[in-house]
Amino acid sequence: MAHTKEVYVxxxxxFEDPAHPNKVYRVVKALYGLHQAPRAWYERLSTFLLKHGYRRGAIDKTLFIKKDRRDIMLVQVYVDDIIFGSTKSSMVKDFEDLMQKEFKMSSMGELTFFLGLQVKQTTAGIFLSQDKYVKDILNKFDFRTIKPASTPIEAHKSLGKDEEGEDVDVHLYRSMIGCLMYLTASRPDIMFAVCLCARFQVTPKVSHMHAVKRIFRYLKHQPKLGLWYPKDSPFHLEAFSDSDYAGDNHDRRSTSGGCQYLGGRLVSWQCKKQTIVAISSTEAEYVAAASCCAQVLWMQNQLLDYGFNFMNTEIDIDNESTICIVKNPVLHSKTKHIQIRHHFNQDCYEQRLINVVKAHTDDNVADLLTKGFDLARFNFLVVTIGMINP
Structure with a gap:
């Protein structure tokens, strides 16, 4: 039987109507009240844009592109929020007029806030941060007067299941982890600590809660830290890959870390516990390199939509043996036990999609995503990875 309940928001x-502050909106059920709503809206919008000369991105289907000789217009859609920009101001104006004629939409002007991200645009570059969100979650969990900490996790800290430990409120713990995971969209400095604590959401203990509170104490110390994207820097794709070795003291699995740059701009980063138990640091690094390589290939294809061809992308690795395995397609006793899916590193190297190069351990910024550090090393990595205080 059809459900006839109307939906109001x-x-x-x-954005309250000053003349009718107590009124609510009755929404169109097809667009807002059903599980299929986002699909219905996307079909409506994409059909309209395609009809007016835009093409869909080959990788990201929510990206729409229009080219006019050497100029390009980009439209990025997230449900009913849209970011758009162009190398030509008249194309921006045409898009605004086009959308406002067809839909009841208002232009918010220059991008300053999007999906929780604060965006500050200057002539020197762009600064991304979430300090308003940091303030909100500190207030939410009543950490306004918490004692600050200089790092998000103790140096070389490794949490275990702590089965003998005292239980804590699982709902509170998961809520705190959820808030912190959202914050990692602009804060790679807390990525490792948050991912480590997120592994214990089933039965969190007091030791795990202390580790989570340590992250909040660090946020109290560094609430405004964010990513800086300088305008005048080289524009090339480069990646860094790293891994700890058997860092999980319960199942002895390693953690992969990876980050990708466009010139001096950090645009993507990953931190993930490996699915295998590596029997050497070389193997752990090799598996991490495979994850990084997969991300690089995705970015290469994505960048083709923007008109950039970045083949033979450099991946910086600080393990000489790992580089030798990638460059040597012959399987031998040290590598034959590694699952085949990790060996696509070698295929990508042979096809010149990637190039693996040696990076000094001290300069491998992906190290930040694999373990905890003392204050001096941590601060060095935070600055080197591309984060600043405004």
Missing amino acids: KQPPG
């Missing part, structure tokens, strides 16, 4: 904060 409150007026969003900051």
